[in-house]
Amino acid sequence: MRLIHIADVHLDSAFATRRGEARRRLRQAAFDAFRRCVELALAERVDALLIAGDLFDGQRLSFATELRLLAEMRRLETEGIQVVYAAGNHDPGCAAAGRSLAWPSNVTVAAGDGPVVVAVAGRSGRTVGHVAAIGHADASVTDDLSRRLVPVGESDLPQAALLHTQVRSSVGSAGHRPYAPSALEKLRGAGFDYWALGHVHQREELSADPPVHYPGSLQGRGGRETGPSGALLVDLSVRGQPTVEFRELSPIRWESLESAELASAGTVDELAADLETAWRRARAEDRGGAETEWMAAITLAGASPLWRELADPDERAALADEVANRIGALGCEIDARGVHPPAFVEDHAGRQDVLGAALDLAGRVRAGQERLGIAEEELAGFDRGRDGTVDHYVGRLLAGAEEELLVRMLVSGR
Ligand SMILES: [Mn+2]
Numbered sequence: 001m002r003l004i005h006i007a008d009v010h011l012d013s014a015f016a017t018r019r020g021e022a023r024r025r026l027r028q029a030a031f032d033a034f035r036r037c038v039e040l041a042l043a044e045r046v047d048a049l050l051i052a053g054d055l056f057d058g059q060r061l062s063f064a065t066e067l068r069l070l071a072e073m074r075r076l077e078t079e080g081i082q083v084v085y086a087a088g089n090h091d092p093g094c095a096a097a098g099r100s101l102a103w104p105s106n107v108t109v110a111a112g113d114g115p116v117v118v119a120v121a122g123r124s125g126r127t128v129g130h131v132a133a134i135g136h137a138d139a140s141v142t143d144d145l146s147r148r149l150v151p152v153g154e155s156d157l158p159q160a161a162l163l164h165t166q167v168r169s170s171v172g173s174a175g176h177r178p179y180a181p182s183a184l185e186k187l188r189g190a191g192f193d194y195w196a197l198g199h200v201h202q203r204e205e206l207s208a209d210p211p212v213h214y215p216g217s218l219q220g221r222g223g224r225e226t227g228p229s230g231a232l233l234v235d236l237s238v239r240g241q242p243t244v245e246f247r248e249l250s251p252i253r254w255e256s257l258e259s260a261e262l263a264s265a266g267t268v269d270e271l272a273a274d275l276e277t278a279w280r281r282a283r284a285e286d287r288g289g290a291e292t293e294w295m296a297a298i299t300l301a302g303a304s305p306l307w308r309e310l311a312d313p314d315e316r317a318a319l320a321d322e323v324a325n326r327i328g329a330l331g332c333e334i335d336a337r338g339v340h341p342p343a344f345v346e347d348h349a350g351r352q353d354v355l356g357a358a359l360d361l362a363g364r365v366r367a368g369q370e371r372l373g374i375a376e377e378e379l380a381g382f383d384r385g386r387d388g389t390v391d392h393y394v395g396r397l398l399a400g401a402e403e404e405l406l407v408r409m410l411v412s413g414r
Pocket of ligand 1: 054
């Protein structure tokens, strides 16, 4: 029995990334990856395609995706390739947007009303193995569903189990709530030749003998799902000698970049150039496929003379667009929460000099402990309706004033 194992396709997911073109391409990419998976199944002439849950993202399913998905399933049907699909937490009951689809005859759905066992027919028409599957009836399963999957007795044929579950020891488990939990030792001892799992979006081999695998999301969905993604090609033909091979299918790859060398970049041009250099260095080591499109997830941290601009979402958006253009990426997301000024006020407060006096004054005015002796009508931007009291207005104007003073007086070149 030869299989393709995928999970976490999340068709028609909504993306929050800023650029409209990137959102459109990301949404399209999930379906394109699925179509490539069908093409791989046809090219490899596998016996079955296993889908371990979260085929849909939930409340959305466009008419176009529904029609194209069923057309792809019929391509497999024509070639005699079976599909076993077990519901996950995003698509409980194997429904999307409340619709239950009219699957062709080759598709067996484990929607959540108990285990399903499928005898997989090989190309000769003879049974070549069995797949036991169980799906989720709703999105809040707390039982260990793996306990309800048992191999077919008295069979010499290979047997696979298909399930959407959070294995307690998996790498991703810290990032997930305890959901449909299962224990690796139980899975390993259950008597199956292969466990086809879904739910954790990073590809992971939990056990080699017997093989227990998460394929990861079919198409990466954000900056935490980096690296190549795709399907597992599983060959159980020779019992006791399984092979599991990864095949990259995703058209778009997310990659992360962390930059802690911000101190030397004093302009947006310098910062964008530094990020471009770092990105190109990373891509020289990992080039991706010839047609790979990229999404860059950049984390900036550390002291930067541009700290004030980097705290502004509009400025980050302008930098992100510039970097995306320079590196030829579809889009770029920048997290600058770890950026701070090149100097800290606490380290300089109490100085007996002009800087110390300026910091002290700014702090006291901002806190309303000192008045500047300016009349209300002299404050050009003051609006009583919006700002309330003069103190409140001045306090708002002076947010970040000490840091600004410090940087201007201490750091050269500004
Ligand atoms: Mn998922």
